[in-house]
Amino acid sequence: MRGRALPDGFVPERAPEVPAELRNAATVMLLRDGATGIEVFLQRRVRGMAFAGGMTVFPGGGVDPRDRELASAEDAQVGWAGPDPAWWARRFGCSPDLARALVCAAVRETFEESGVLLAGPEPDRVVGETGRYAAARAELETRERSLAEFLAAEGLVLRADLLRPWSNWVTPEREPRRYDTRFFLAALPEGQLADAGTSEAAEAYWAAPQRALEDFRAGRCQLLPPTEVTLAELAEHDTLEAALAAERTMRPIMPKLLNRDGRWQAVLPGEPGYEEAQ
Numbered sequence: 001m002r003g004r005a006l007p008d009g010f011v012p013e014r015a016p017e018v019p020a021e022l023r024n025a026a027t028v029m030l031l032r033d034g035a036t037g038i039e040v041f042l043q044r045r046v047r048g049m050a051f052a053g054g055m056t057v058f059p060g061g062g063v064d065p066r067d068r069e070l071a072s073a074e075d076a077q078v079g080w081a082g083p084d085p086a087w088w089a090r091r092f093g094c095s096p097d098l099a100r101a102l103v104c105a106a107v108r109e110t111f112e113e114s115g116v117l118l119a120g121p122e123p124d125r126v127v128g129e130t131g132r133y134a135a136a137r138a139e140l141e142t143r144e145r146s147l148a149e150f151l152a153a154e155g156l157v158l159r160a161d162l163l164r165p166w167s168n169w170v171t172p173e174r175e176p177r178r179y180d181t182r183f184f185l186a187a188l189p190e191g192q193l194a195d196a197g198t199s200e201a202a203e204a205y206w207a208a209p210q211r212a213l214e215d216f217r218a219g220r221c222q223l224l225p226p227t228e229v230t231l232a233e234l235a236e237h238d239t240l241e242a243a244l245a246a247e248r249t250m251r252p253i254m255p256k257l258l259n260r261d262g263r264w265q266a267v268l269p270g271e272p273g274y275e276e277a278q
Contacts, residue, residue: 019173024098025181026106027060029166029230030116032188032206033240039208040234041114041194043201044221056212056221058230059113060106062179066146067104068097078151081123082161091165091250092182103160106184108147112140113201114194118163118186119156126159128191141198162186164244167233169226170254172266180252183230187240209235225255225266 030041040058047054088099111117117133120126130137133154139145151158164185171178188194196204207215209231215221216228223231237243255266256274267274 020176020178022170022178022180024063024102024105025061025179026063026102026109026184027058027181028106028110028163028184028186029058029234030110030114030186030188030194031234031240031243034206034208037208037238038234038240038243039206040212040231041116041188041204041206042212043113043196043198043204045200046202054222055224055227056216057224057227058183059110060181061109061113063098063101063105064108064143064146066143066148067101067108069146069148078148079123079157081120081157081159082163088160088165092168093250093252102182103163103184104147104158106163106182107158107160108140110186111137113198114204115197116186116188116192116194117156118159118189119151120159121156123157123159126162126189126192127156128189130192137197162189164246164248165250166248167226167230168250168252170252172255172257174257181226183226185243187244225268226253229268 031038032041033039042056043059044056045054085096085100085103088103089096092099092102094102107118111130111133115130115137117127117130127133133150136145136150136154140147140150147158150156166183166185169179169181169183171181194204194206196202212221212223213228213231213235216223216231234243237246253268255268258265258267
């Protein structure tokens with residue numbers, strides 16, 4: 001496969017003497033069945049943001065320290081439905097404590113950035129229209145309230161069974177901000193709508209994965225390598241059911257950066273130039 005060109009100015013001119021510390025993060029690909037196949041929810045980030053400003057991305061973000069409240073507080077009175085943290089830990093190659101925090105971050109970030117809430121009043125139910133939680137959504141985004149506090153106050157069960165593990169991407173060592181990001185897949189719950197009601201998105205929309213890739217190649221949007229690769233993987237599935245049932249091999253993927261003719265490109269393990277890239 002070819003190297004993936006990065007936008008001008010995206011890669012710092014000087015590499016850090018010591019790679020930045022990795023921060024754990026979660027990203028969620030929301031899917032739905034469209035008229036001609038699956039569609040995925042995408043957001044164009046506000047320009048000027050410290051990380052991936054102006055890029056088209058999936059909802060997601062870093063694990064907040066308070067995401068671990070649900071992971072450690074025995075008296076949080078928050079229900080959990082679906083695979084337990086030990087199962088997620090085996091899939092993501094991490095501790096059960098971190099795995100549970102990653103799942104909590106996935107649910108929280110999806111709600112903050114799209115208004116889609118993967119929780120319900122019972123282990124086998126999911127909430128419908130989420131407008132009544134608008135105030136709590138804003139408080140989550142400003143960190144005035146934790147996910148555990150919100151779910152406990154509303155008597156909601158976290159629906160880990162609505163998520164599927166997809167991949168694990170690690171930011172290149174040359175970047176000043178680095179993330180160890182676990183990618184999840186989830187279907188848009190019936191009765192819910194995804195929106196752009198977050199301060200981090202300039203716009204949001206649904207698109208067939210192949211259409212999003214065509215937009216990228218035509219210069220109508222900008223994608224980071226993990227987003228481009230993931231869209232190509234999603235495009236291999238004709239239906240939502242097939243995508244959710246896909247068996248995935250989880251291994252960390254860290255692109256490296258290579259300067260070719262004055263332009264920075266990202267190369268993946270196994271691609272030409274990877275061994276000599278930074």
